[in-house]
Amino acid sequence: MNILILGSGGREHALAWKIAASPLTDKLYCAPGNAGIAQEAECVALDLGDHAAVVAFCRSNRIDFVVVGPEVPLVAGIADDLEAAGIKTFGPSKWAARLEGSKGFTKDLCKANNIPTARYRRFKSAAPAKDYVREHGAPIVVKADGLAAGKGVVVAETVAEAETAIDMMFGGGKDNPLGKPAWEIVIEDCLIGEEASFFALCDGDNAIALASAQDHKRVFDGDKGPNTGGMGAYSPAPVMTAAMNARVMDEIIQPTVRALKAIGAPYKGVLFAGLMITKDGPQLIEYNVRFGDPECQVLMLRLMSDLLPALIAARDGQLKHFDLRWYDEAALTVVIAAKGYPGAYEKGTVIEGLDAAAEVEGVEIFHAGTTTDGARILATGGRVLNICARGKTVREAQQRAYAAVDRIQWPGGFCRRDIGWRALERV
Numbered sequence: 001m002n003i004l005i006l007g008s009g010g011r012e013h014a015l016a017w018k019i020a021a022s023p024l025t026d027k028l029y030c031a032p033g034n035a036g037i038a039q040e041a042e043c044v045a046l047d048l049g050d051h052a053a054v055v056a057f058c059r060s061n062r063i064d065f066v067v068v069g070p071e072v073p074l075v076a077g078i079a080d081d082l083e084a085a086g087i088k089t090f091g092p093s094k095w096a097a098r099l100e101g102s103k104g105f106t107k108d109l110c111k112a113n114n115i116p117t118a119r120y121r122r123f124k125s126a127a128p129a130k131d132y133v134r135e136h137g138a139p140i141v142v143k144a145d146g147l148a149a150g151k152g153v154v155v156a157e158t159v160a161e162a163e164t165a166i167d168m169m170f171g172g173g174k175d176n177p178l179g180k181p182a183w184e185i186v187i188e189d190c191l192i193g194e195e196a197s198f199f200a201l202c203d204g205d206n207a208i209a210l211a212s213a214q215d216h217k218r219v220f221d222g223d224k225g226p227n228t229g230g231m232g233a234y235s236p237a238p239v240m241t242a243a244m245n246a247r248v249m250d251e252i253i254q255p256t257v258r259a260l261k262a263i264g265a266p267y268k269g270v271l272f273a274g275l276m277i278t279k280d281g282p283q284l285i286e287y288n289v290r291f292g293d294p295e296c297q298v299l300m301l302r303l304m305s306d307l308l309p310a311l312i313a314a315r316d317g318q319l320k321h322f323d324l325r326w327y328d329e330a331a332l333t334v335v336i337a338a339k340g341y342p343g344a345y346e347k348g349t350v351i352e353g354l355d356a357a358a359e360v361e362g363v364e365i366f367h368a369g370t371t372t373d374g375a376r377i378l379a380t381g382g383r384v385l386n387i388c389a390r391g392k393t394v395r396e397a398q399q400r401a402y403a404a405v406d407r408i409q410w411p412g413g414f415c416r417r418d419i420g421w422r423a424l425e426r427v
């Protein structure tokens with residue numbers, strides 16, 4: 001088969017690595033890709049916002065299957081446009097992608113279907129939102145509706161902080177991460193517990209659980225500093241016991257799949273539930289309509305089965321009798337980011353030592369934001385490299401990953417030194 005992956009991050013490099021290894025794959029393309037993905041696939045410079053150009057590329061290169069990595073094209077309806085052109089695509093329709101595109105939509109869906117999630121209210125203006133916050137007190141969580149690359153959420157410790165967040169989200173100021181005033185915000189109760197990422201493949205009717213993972217969102221060691229897209233991850237997540245996995249499937253994932261089918265928006269693709277494991281059980285924090293980045297990288301290292309037939313079965317509505325096998329080993333990834341990230345950072349600095357790092361046993365390196373300049377590898381993004389490793393335990397995976405990190409010479413980069421601490425503390 002000729003396969004096209006859409007995206008350019010560490011998630012897409014991990015998907016490309018796994019799909020390139022499939023005996024079903026004849027030719028693999030990735031658009032736009034990066035310097036690491038270029039080792040697995042032919043990278044093509046397509047604008048993912050231009051759906052007609054993506055369709056035209058698929059037609060002229062006889063693409064049999066498209067795998068969409070990031071959420072932005074999904075929410076914009078790229079799966080609908082590709083399917084309408086007769087091109088099989090892994091990823092939900094625009095209608096189903098509202099699970100990530102609109103927090104209000106998801107909260108209402110949860111409420112109507114008894115899916116456990118924090119109590120909430122939706123607001124279209126600041127004054128009633130502030131009244132609600134004063135009435136309920138802090139801590140309380142303020143969220144902007146719409147995609148915000150993980151930056152549209154404020155967990156307010158005080159009422160004053162929540163009021164500032166409300167003004168910021170409804171105002172169009174430069175500190176507003178949305179870049180424009182929110183048309184709606186959701187205010188919800190603050191959940192207490194341990195967070196985990198849960199993934200399920202869905203085919204519109206059926207869902208099968210993938211492995212669990214945990215990520216580290218804060219930029220500095222000890223989970224301090226501002227939120228990022230994710231500074232590292234590991235799998236499995238010790239908090240996700242077999243019993244907890246079963247509860248999440250029964251109480252959260254299956255009712256969501258049924259509810260979306262009932263409203264005429266069947267969910268096909270990977271459903272990523274951000275969970276809070278509270279003392280009363282799992283609660284849904286949010287849905288994402290694609291693999292997590294960097295969680296995908298550790299899932300791909302642990303997946304023994306061929307990924308491609310599973311993605312095709314999800315698209316074809318054939319997951320019912322499907323089974324996936326996983327390595328028992330743990331996997332962990334350390335993100336190396338450009339100094340300054342998640343704020344402003346320098347681009348174009350030179351990275352060396354990648355080959356030596358890749359020689360460490362059990363290590364796999366996925367690129368997130370790189371380009372080539374002749375034989376040199378240059379950093380182009382905020383999150384630049386994923387140094388991943390498998391090991392018998394999280395500790396062994398962690399030791400291997402950091403041994404590889406220490407072989408990389410990149411003065412312009414930094415990483416956290418404590419990825420996996422929560423899992424190690426439980427041992």
Ligand code: AMP
Binds near residue numbers: 155286
């Ligand atoms: P989200 O973009 O909705 O995943 O939120 C980003 C982060 O904010 C989550 O990973 C949590 O750490 C935190 N968060 C979001 N909603 C809640 C909540 N209701 N209670 C506690 N923390 C939350």
